[in-house]
Amino acid sequence: MRDDLLARLSQALSDREERGMLRTLRTREPGADFYSNDYLGLASNNACHEMLLASLHDNPQWLRGGTGSRLVSGNSALTLSVEDFIAAEHQTERALLFPSGYMANLALFSCLPKRNDTILLDEFVHRSVLDGCRLSFAGKIRFQHNDLDHLENRLAKAKGKCWIAVESLYSMEGDFAPLHDLVALAGRYGASLIVDEAHAMGVFGYGLVCDAHLQERVFATIVTYGKAMGAHGAAILSHGTVIDYLINFAAPFIYTTGLPDLFAVTIRNNYTFLKMNPHLHEDLQDRIRHFSAAGLPTFSGARSPIQAVPCPGIARLAAVEEMLESQSLFTFAVRPPTVKEGSERLRVSLHAFNTNEEIRQLTAILKELHDN
Ligand SMILES: Cc1ncc(COP(=O)(O)O)c(C=O)c1O
The missing domain is CATH 3.90.1150.10 (Aspartate Aminotransferase, domain 1)
Structure with missing residues (x-):
């Protein structure tokens, strides 16, 4: 590697260190x-693990690796059945699994909002949503955190089809989005509301959208499994057409190895365990x-x-x-x-x-x- 490049990288790290912001593992x-x-x-949780181990013992084929994109060799009847299971649990039309919440947000925001659309983002939404938006040609506008008046003001001026991105429970603030009011506001302006439920999923039932029976009024919900659900991965919950569209057009879904069966079965196991406890x-x-x-x-x-x-x-x-x-x-x-x-x-x-x-x-x- 060129010395001047290494010097540039070292300089950025030293700057961070001097400001007390250096990240280390x-x-x-x-x-x-x-x-x-x-x-x-x-x-x-040992009991949760025991339950999973027993089912793995009877089905060692679930230990098979991902092997390819889900559109090539990486799909399985098990993954499809777990997606049906998730959709039924959340009383939504369809669910699509992703290897992580980061990938799910990247897929959704890079692929759905188009040039001439506008994405309105709560100023505190997660980095994965911001990175997804960066990959989209739509216009992006931030509104003040949980401020409905500010959002309405921005909606009134926004061009094209509008998308609103929020979290139901904010990861760095620990406060909640006013979901009922957001749904009403989005409805008045014909905007599509997308709710990231990474931190609410499992803590409040199957998330706050499901808890408040707002599935039909929210365009899409992202639930993740690496937090309260104690597993790994994520799902996008939405209409069948949206899911088929993502399967066809979302690069972060298409150009990556599919979630292995082990992940899918762990997710289903943990839903079942939670229902029992x-x-x-x-x-x-x-x-x-x-x-x-x-x-x-x-x-x-x-x-x-x-x-x-x-x-x-x-x-x-x-x-x-x-x-x-x-x-x-x-x-x-x-x-x-x-x-x-x-x-x-x-x-x-x-x-x-x-x-x-x-x-x-x-x-x-x-x-x-x-x-x-
Ligand atoms: C609000 C929010 N969305 C998405 C993610 C990403 O989820 P994952 O860790 O499954 O990639 C996180 C993770 O910290 C998060 O806090």
Whole structure:
């Protein structure tokens, strides 16, 4: 590699390091988990794994690798049946599986909005939605987070067919989108609403769209399986025509190896396990109430498993994170560029398996830091 290129890359890394924003890979350490998306503990639930292992034992053919695009050799009767299962569970017409939520958003936003259309994006939507939009020739306009007046103002001026992109539960804020109002507003302007349910799926039943019976009024929903569902992958839920269109035109679906059967069967297994263990939702809500009782400042929703505690200043945030880690309390320090400079925060993710003692320990430290 040319020395001047390496020098340029090193310079970018040193700049980041100087600003306290360097990203590095770390391994999971033993301690209290306040940072993973495994809200219900399914990812390491032995009973859930036993159920999966028993079905794999009877069906070793499910261990076969992906082998090719789903349009070539990578499709199977199992994957199709799991998609039918997902669609039936969510009471939607069809479901299409993807290897990740990132890929699902890339597929949807790169392929559906066309030149002369306009995509209206909540300013806090996930990077995968933004990257999907970058691949589309449609115009893109951001509106202020959860601000319906601002969105309406933008809709009134927008050109062509309009698409609205939101998350039902925001990943860095832990607050909820006003789904009923959004559906009504989209309806008034003939816009198509797309809802990313990555963090709500599994935490609130099958997501907030399904919970509120809004499937018919939302153009498409993205659910992911690597968070509360304890597995991996994602599905786009929509009308049959939309799914057939994606199969024909979405490059991130066509030009990649299909999701292996093992992933599909794990997803189905975890849906079934969750149905058999509804208490996990209540356990999680109980832990959220326990955290909230400490009265820390947060702008997150009262029932949200994501509680964002403002902690402005990169250096201060790093010191808080380090201090918590020294007590084996693992949270996620959200720094720029993930959020704007000045709006740094500590993201506390709560889980059905967190103990009240762990929560007490964490909130006591945070309260002391906040009060001093
Ligand atoms: C809101 C949102 N959408 C999509 C994704 C991507 O999902 P996946 O991790 O399955 O790629 C994430 C992941 O962090 C997310 O938070």
